[in-house]
Structure formats: structure tokens, C-alpha cells
Amino acid sequence: MSHLAARKQPLINRIRRIAGQVAAVERALEEEADCAVTLQRLAAVRGAVDGLLQEIIAEHLQEHVAHPGLSDAERAEGAEELIAVIRRYAP
């Protein structure tokens, strides 16, 4: 079982909240809301996605790289996966 399973409910709650925020941006666009409102809502989505990404990166690091009892090969793979994400999307 993945480490995400053990702690998945808070993460699922966060992604659902993000889904709600994305729906609010969609409504703002459909209803031709004020442009500044749309912009603020979308910027809020970005902030929430960044926060969740940091959370999942931290968990991945602890469970798939740092965790006692992993094999050297498992750690190397976990590190590679993280580095790929960091290189593509920022630090």
C-alpha cells in the first residue's frame, strides 16, 4: 500500500477543494464576471495547487526516499522521480 493511502483523506479533501475553486473560475468566465475577480480566483487556485504539491513532494520524500527500511534501489528510484518533477516544474 502506498504511503498516500495511509494519509489520503486530507489530501483528497484538499484536491476536492481545488476542484471547487476551479469550478468557481469556470463560472466566473461563463458569467462574464469582472476580469479582476477571475484573475484573483485563478491565482488562488495556483496558490492551493502549489501548497498541495509541496505537501505531496514532502510525503514522497519521507516515504519513498528517507524512510528507514527501503532498499538502496528504492531510494534511488524515489529520488529520481522527485528530481524529475522538480526539474520540470520549478524548484
Added chain:
Amino acid sequence: MSHLAARKQPLINRIRRIAGQVAAVERALEEEADCAVTLQRLAAVRGAVDGLLQEIIAEHLQEHVAHPGLSDAERAEGAEELIAVIRRYAP
């Protein structure tokens, strides 16, 4: 009518695609998918949100700040709105 109205369909399409990507992250979490898969999907959401944010910032700038025929007060307000978003979430 807001400038977003005139061009809203492509933007609505993009936010719907993002909603689909967010749903895929939720499914990955619920189905206890591999952590690296979840991470990649969420990182892809971030990339898509950034791209749409840049698009809407560019439109706001052109329609609410640079557009010929706006009053000085309208430009000042449009600029303030943009600066607020940039200061909070970026650049």
C-alpha cells in the same frame, strides 16, 4: 461587456481541461495510485494553471490597462488589480 466575454470560449475550454486534470489527481489519490503518478499529474495541473494565468494576465493588461480609449482612472485601476495579483502570487 468584459473583454473576457469576447474571447471567453477558448478560456472556458482551458479551465474545463484543468478541471479534468484535477479530477484525474483526485482519482489517483482515491485509487491509491503510485505516488509518482499523482505527483506528475498534480505538477501538470500547476503547469496548466500557470499557462492560463499568464493568458488572463496578458488579456487584462491589454484590455484594462493598455487599451486605447480607456480613461486615466480606468487604466490606474486595471494596473492596480494586476499588481495585486503579481505581488501575491508571483512573478
Added chain:
Amino acid sequence: MSHLAARKQPLINRIRRIAGQVAAVERALEEEADCAVTLQRLAAVRGAVDGLLQEIIAEHLQEHVAHPGLSDAERAEGAEELIAVIRRYAP
């Protein structure tokens, strides 16, 4: 005279502080300082560069796009320059 000229001293002070922070990272690397220290110092450079970038973006927006008395062509050019920077480096 560019709008930067009028307010350049505080900006020059900030970039000089950043130059000092960069020199501290270089020293940390040369002296084989603890890796975490190097990482924190470099992350601080990033934060300072982001802050200054936001400042200069805000000034450019106010002086080269929103400023009363600019021609439509000048505003269009100022907006294009900003959009190019935002597209390349994030929002």
C-alpha cells in the same frame, strides 16, 4: 529619462544587496559549507530576485503602460514587453 531613473536609488540598493547574497552563496560553495546552508542562502537569493522583479514589473506597468499621456503605440509596446517577460518566466 526612463521612469527607473527617477526612482533608481532604492532599486540599485536592492540589486546590490542581491549581489552580496550571491557572493555569500559563492563563499559557501568555495568553503565547502554545509549543503543545507548553501541551499538556504540560494533560496534567499531567489526570494530577493522575485521581490525585485515584482517591483520592476509594477513600475514598468505604471510608467510604460498605465501612465497618462502615453500614446496608444507606447502603451501597446510597454504591454508587449511585459507580456514577453511574464510568458517566459512565469506569472
Added chain:
Amino acid sequence: MSHLAARKQPLINRIRRIAGQVAAVERALEEEADCAVTLQRLAAVRGAVDGLLQEIIAEHLQEHVAHPGLSDAERAEGAEELIAVIRRYAP
């Protein structure tokens, strides 16, 4: 000896190049260069800092978290240091 020591020369070269780019921004400000030029140069600094930060994060991850032969406590500490940087400055 830190893992940075073993590979420090390429990193030192990169931070020196960044120092040169920062000096170019300072010159642009002092010489009242075109605002768009200053903006582009500073945005280039940001890109270079991000790239180096990713590099040092990747090295830290491999040497202080994933490396075979570290103790559990060392891995936990290395992971904490990374998470602190990621939470404060990114992803």
C-alpha cells in the same frame, strides 16, 4: 567532506555567472538603460537562480537523503532540510 566539495567547481562557475548577470542588472539601473532591458536581464537572473537551485536540491537529495550508507537519522535530517526549503520557496 560535503558532497558539494566533490562537485563544487561547476556549481561555483554557475554562481559566478549569476554574479555577472546581477552586475549587469546593476549597470542597467545605474546607466538608466531601457526599462524593458533591465526587466529581461533580471528575469534571466531568476531563471539562472532557479536552475542552480534545482541542481543543488537534486544533489542534496541524492547525497543527504538517498545515498546508501547514511543512517536513518541522517536521512531524516536531510529530508527535513529539503522540505524546509521547498515549503518556503516553491515548488
